[in-house]
Amino acid sequence: MKLRTTANTRQQACFAMREFTRGEEYVTIGEFPSSKTNHMKKVSVLPLVFLIFYEVSGGPFGVEDTVHAAGPLLSLLGFLLFPLIWSVPEALITAEMGTMFPENSGYVVWVSSALGPYWGFQQGWMKWLSGVIDNALYPVLFLDYLKSAVPAVGGGLPRVLATWGLTIILTYLNYRGLIIVGWVAVALGIFSLLPFVVMGFMSIPDIEPSRWLGANLHDVDWNLYLNTLFWNLNYWDSISTLVGEVENPKKTLPKALFYAVILVVLGYFFPLLIGTGAVPVKRELWTDGYFSEIALIIGGVWLRWWLQAAAAMSNMGMFVAEMSSDSFQLLGMAERGMLPEFFKIRSRHGTPLIGILFSASGVLLLSWLSFQEIVAAENFLYCLGMILEFNAFILLRIRYPNAPRPYKIPGGTVGAVLMCIPPTILIGVVLYFSTLKVLVISLIAVAIGLVMQPCLKYAEKKRWMKFSQNSELTDINDEGSQLVT
Template sequence: MARETHLGDADVSSSKAKDPDAYGDGDGNKLSLVPLIFLIFFEVAGGPYGAEPAVQSAGPLYALLGFLIFPFVWAIPEALVTAELSTAMPGNGGFVLWADHAFGPLSGSLMGTWKYVSGAINGAAFPALCADYLARVVPAVAGGGPRVATIVTFNVALSFLNYTGLTVVGWTAVGLGLGSLSPFLLMSGIALPKIRPHRWGSVAAEKDWKLFFNTLFWNLNYWDSVSTMAGEVDRPGKTLPKALVSAVSITSLGYLLPLMAATGAINAPPENWGNGFFADAAGMIAGKWLKYWIEVGAVLSSIGLYSATLSSAAFQLLGMAELGLLPRAFAVRAPVFNTPWISIVATSAITLGMSFFSFNNIVAAANFLYSLGMLLEFAAFIWLRIKRPDLSRPYRVPTSLPGAVALCLVPSAFLVFVMAIAGWKVYAISATFTAAGVGVYYLMRFCKARGCLRRGDSVPAPGQ
């Protein structure tokens, strides 16, 4: 039976809610542990590509300290919150479901808007990035019709991959992950006898702290993206926490070890460490063959990043449609592959259109909107601890309420800092998207009240 737009308190108290692992029973198309680890890996990082500006902006010492400390300040708290709430409410939509259940459907709609826009803008960079890397090997791809054709082909091919199902996407991510990480493991091994530890202590003469912190933030966020497809995970109560712990470890080491190897083995000034310098460093350490391998790995990483981002965004739309926050069409699944094909097509079209624009201010706005969403997510985490202490939590962050508040306090302070340093254009763009989110919510209410739209079913309550 169709239900109203958000979960009621009784929904989470059913027998199956107390055993969310039952969601995975008997379904061979559910995501298992290994593919899920690599999907999370690509939703967050995809390898150390893009970490170079941390060295450029502050020098090796601060870059190494940043990637050593920041996972504890940001990545681990976000992953812990994601693990608790995803296992407590293992339905598609993730953070939208949490905000809806904690504060009501308007909050869910705002959360969905902020996170979807942020993710779509983030995903739009990857087709263009892939074309940029291919242009190093095939110069004709650098501009004009060939570049457009490359971006469109990239987008269409990965949209079809997502159409074939999350199991295929997940195991493809495993192969892409191994392919993108392997040259860095090899580089780190070859670099060992050449490392001079004193090089790790050097700093940049002129430090750009804004670039430094933005680099850390950009390379270590989106841990909660996996929550949007929690309903597709086999035994989520057990699988999600294990996958998040594994992905945090792989991602953190995937940044730290190559940085230690490259900054310790070569004597390059910080100003040389622009985007793509890892390939040059590998060439200096081992030869051109490894440089080319890392450039190929960058293409593989772009493919994995886009595919994982598209999956997360599409299942977020599905979850919002099931909650009644979007038209039911976004929850329609393909008859053979059981994937939300309309949501995939819509997200693919949006990111394809954005791929051809230069949008520095919009990217900054994406960070701002993501920060708003994370503040709401932390608030939902704390409020659900207060409001629903009886909620079944197969994984519970091992801390009391004051400890939970402390867990969210430092990352929240960092989010406020990121938002405070934004310019007026970012505020204006973010306000526009926020107003659009409010508008969509009230338009949906109006249409449903007038009978223009069928009421959306919320995420199926366990056991119903």
């Protein structure tokens, strides 16, 4: 395919990201025509805020290990400072790049634009696998909260069956449509945060601020502490793989990310403030599900049941949001010719049918890992993907400063580089504290991706599988217009 030009292309290129032909049809970047999706309702601001909330957080369920690892003071400081170092830069990059490339392949397109399609595929593989590993956590967390009320799901065959049953039910919800998932996320988010509001008011007479100062730097499990913080405050870029389904993404995405950052930080900090201030801190008790015990102490059995139900609903919300992101990413990669064309198949509800099935299968295969191992493995892969992402963001700023950016982070290229330095250092720290087991598993996963891409290209060359031919990105010219083959 060729880039269509006129006598005024230099001026037009400053305002058009890319244009390519598809028969008699012209398509701007990120707008792949589809008879099933053009007339479908798009996701608006409020559902998008809660989809981001569930991509990243889902509430304070799962943050208990920070207190176990480092005590109350470092936990509270971590959830105040870590967002400034990591969450805000990642959210800003997502806003700029997501509006620059408003299509479902998300960060895959960013890396492909800067580093080429081979590394774009590696980005997609690592981020998809990291997302699937992340999704394997949520049935685990759900059952951890439930086991105090239903001890049978604490282990053995009942736990395995419960995990598989949850996965199947929630996968079906994803199949029914992204609009449904978005509004379900709104309802689940409100329901999941309400018991902490009630618990906060009830705990006021018991709050002792001196408990917040507990810290012992000689007794900190840095690996658990950093991995838990990192897991609870990343994945801001995951929403980029859904941008093609968003209503007016150039305005909606930055606004939704701004509100979501505030919601996520408050949703972590205040429950920790309540839990560590109202109840004597015994670090050994602060593990997955401990907030339900705090609810029992503060409010009684009824509050405990409510919080357990909220935890269950929260994990459902995180599961469906993450699976939506993972499955639409596969669809976007297929639209760009990186995956076989059958990944473009949509259900009658407009959802990526094959992508959902692949993502659900990955969750079931990984459900045997422990909570800590899952967190560490997904963090490792996510860190490697973020290194590519930061490089792509900076390279595109340097090479193509005039490319249209509906939302642009202020500060110029120098500001962009400086903004990426602290999170890059943090990535190095997280990788340094990884265990040998996690390192080996993650590097094997990376090696699979390095081999998979040329194998898929070979299969395409031999015509063993059909690939889309309309959209593999190759370059951006000096005026900011993008060329495709």
